[in-house]
Amino acid sequence: MKKILASLFVGAILGAPLCADEIKAGVVMPLSGSLAGFGQAGFRGLEVMQSLVPQNAKGDSLKFIVLDNKSEKIESANAIRKLTATDKVSVVFGPLITTNTLAMIKTVEDSQTPLIPAVATGDRVTKGKKFVTRIAFADSFQGTAGASFSFSELGARRAAILFDSSSDYSIGLTHAFEKQFKKLGGKVIIKSEFKAGNKDFKAQLSSIKAANPDVLFIPIYYNEAALIMVQYKQLGLSMPVVGGDGVAGSDIFFDVAKDAGEGVIVTDYYSTNSEQTELGKKFIKVYEEKYKESVSSFSIMFADAYLLVLKALETCDKDDRACLNDKIRNQDSFEGVSGVFSLKNGESLRNAVFNEVKNGKLVYRTTLTTP
Numbered sequence: 180m181k182k183i184l185a186s187l188f189v190g191a192i193l194g195a196p197l198c199a200d201e202i203k204a205g206v207v208m209p210l211s212g213s214l215a216g217f218g219q220a221g222f223r224g225l226e227v228m229q230s231l232v233p234q235n236a237k238g239d240s241l242k243f244i245v246l247d248n249k250s251e252k253i254e255s256a257n258a259i260r261k262l263t264a265t266d267k268v269s270v271v272f273g274p275l276i277t278t279n280t281l282a283m284i285k286t287v288e289d290s291q292t293p294l295i296p297a298v299a300t301g302d303r304v305t306k307g308k309k310f311v312t313r314i315a316f317a318d319s320f321q322g323t324a325g326a327s328f329s330f331s332e333l334g335a336r337r338a339a340i341l342f343d344s345s346s347d348y349s350i351g352l353t354h355a356f357e358k359q360f361k362k363l364g365g366k367v368i369i370k371s372e373f374k375a376g377n378k379d380f381k382a383q384l385s386s387i388k389a390a391n392p393d394v395l396f397i398p399i400y401y402n403e404a405a406l407i408m409v410q411y412k413q414l415g416l417s418m419p420v421v422g423g424d425g426v427a428g429s430d431i432f433f434d435v436a437k438d439a440g441e442g443v444i445v446t447d448y449y450s451t452n453s454e455q456t457e458l459g460k461k462f463i464k465v466y467e468e469k470y471k472e473s474v475s476s477f478s479i480m481f482a483d484a485y486l487l488v489l490k491a492l493e494t495c496d497k498d499d500r501a502c503l504n505d506k507i508r509n510q511d512s513f514e515g516v517s518g519v520f521s522l523k524n525g526e527s528l529r530n531a532v533f534n535e536v537k538n539g540k541l542v543y544r545t546t547l548t549t550p
Contacts, residue, residue: 199238200497204488205262206243207273207283212250213375216401216429217275217477221297224478225272227466228485228516231458235489239497248274255279256286263290269500270295270488270507272481277301277318277347284311293504295487297480298448300424301347305525312508312525314448314480314487314517315424318348321446322355324531324547325396325421328444330363332533332545333419335393337368341383341407343399344372352398352423368392373403380407384414392418400425404443405435412439419444430472433539440536447532449479449517450543459516473540476517483515487522 206225209218225243234240244266248254255274262268263286270293274280280299287294287310296304297314300321305313329335338360343349357367369390371383384407387395395411395418397404404426411420422445426432433440451463451474462482466474490513491506508525520529530548534541 199234199240200492201240201242202270202492202497203266203268204241204243205259205266205268205271205273206245207248207255207258207262207271207279208245209250209275209279210245210247213402214250214276214400216431217298217425218247218250218273220429220475220477221273221275221481223466223470224475224481225485227462227469227478228482231461231465232486232489235493237493239489239492241485241488244268248279250279252279252282256282259283259286259294263287263292268292269497269503272297272484275299275477277304277351280304280311281347284308287311291500291504293500293507295484295507297484298424298477301351303347308525310504312487312522314484314527315476316448316527316529316531318351318423319355321423321531322352322398323359325352325398325423325446326356326359326363326365328446328533328545328547329394329396329419329421330360330365333394333421335419336365337390337392338365338394338396339369339371339387339390339392339418340367340396340398341371341373341380341387342397343375343403345374346399348400348423348425349398353396356396356398375400375403377403378406380410381414384410384416388414388416394418395420396422397426398423401427401429401432402435405432405440408436408439408443421445424448424476427534427536427541428475428477430475433536437539440539443536444544445534445536445541447476447534447541448529449476450532450534450541452534452543453518453532453546456514456516456518459518462516479517483513483517486515487513
């Protein structure tokens with residue numbers, strides 16, 4: 180076990196020293212609404228990790244103050260104002276997606292409260308920000324990696340893109356994929372769009388089928404992704420499908436898509452099939468036994484965010500948010516549940532993992548070091 184995790188375990192095993200503090204930590208998650216699958220996965224990651232590592236070497240622990248943003252921007256903005264002005268939290272986890280995170284950032288920056296949205300992949304989330312830290316990689320990296328994989332690993336030269344024009348996440352991935360695919364010598368022969376909440380994609384898929392691309396890129400979330408794959412199969416499409424981390428980030432994708440989801444390849448931060456840390460093995464075991472479902476990458480990212488905060492608190496006073504923020508945003512070779520990664524000025528430096536849906540589960544396929 181590396182020193183980072185070992186120090187956390189020392190505190191957990193020996194008990195809380197006299198100088199131990201309980202730190203108020205806000206949690207803003209979409210526990211209801213269209214993104215509830217993501218929110219539940221993220222919060223479960225925090226809960227399971229807290230049960231495994233309840234305190235750090237100093238004996239510090241976190242007290243969660245949980246608010247449901249109902250998957251909405253306005254609710255996200257209201258939640259962060261309450262947490263910073265009324266609850267006076269020292270740090271905030273959440274709210275997952277880029278759009279809702281952007282609605283919280285002004286309050287975060289003005290109040291100088293560290294925010295860890297963990298999996299909000301939009302480039303604007305961290306660019307120019309001083310109090311926001313991302314555990315996952317950015318859309319520009321993820322979309323670029325998806326294009327490189329499609330071109331080099333799948334041999335694709337003609338790509339189709341089906342994206343959500345109402346989503347910052349989807350637009351960001353689309354732009355990055357298209358730019359990199361063209362740079363490599365490929366051609367995006369058709370781009371088709373829809374808006375979140377759409378349930379009928381047959382017109383878009385029929386146009387894509389007629390264009391006969393080598394690969395279909397779907398930078399979208401699980402609700403629409405599942406329906407798209409069902410209709411993809413009904414229409415007899417057969418080209419490989421590559422998606423972003425949002426495609427299979429909830430069991431809802433597997434429950435709805437069923438066999439139609441087989442073979443879909445997604446960019447990810449982590450795979451339960453890759454080599455695990457000792458803490459990672461324990462996390463997977465406890466999570467799967469408690470919730471009777473596969474571990475989501477979103478759960479893993481928030482588990483790592485939790486560990487990151489506990490580690491930062493070992494050298495910071497609970498009321499020194501500037502110190503806490505600096506220690507969270509800058510780490511060399513931090514070993515979390517997802518493996519070893521570094522953080523520089525709030526940006527995660529990690530590889531892109533590619534997982535493939537096989538027998539209703541995500542299975543590790545390969546890792547792309549440099550897109």
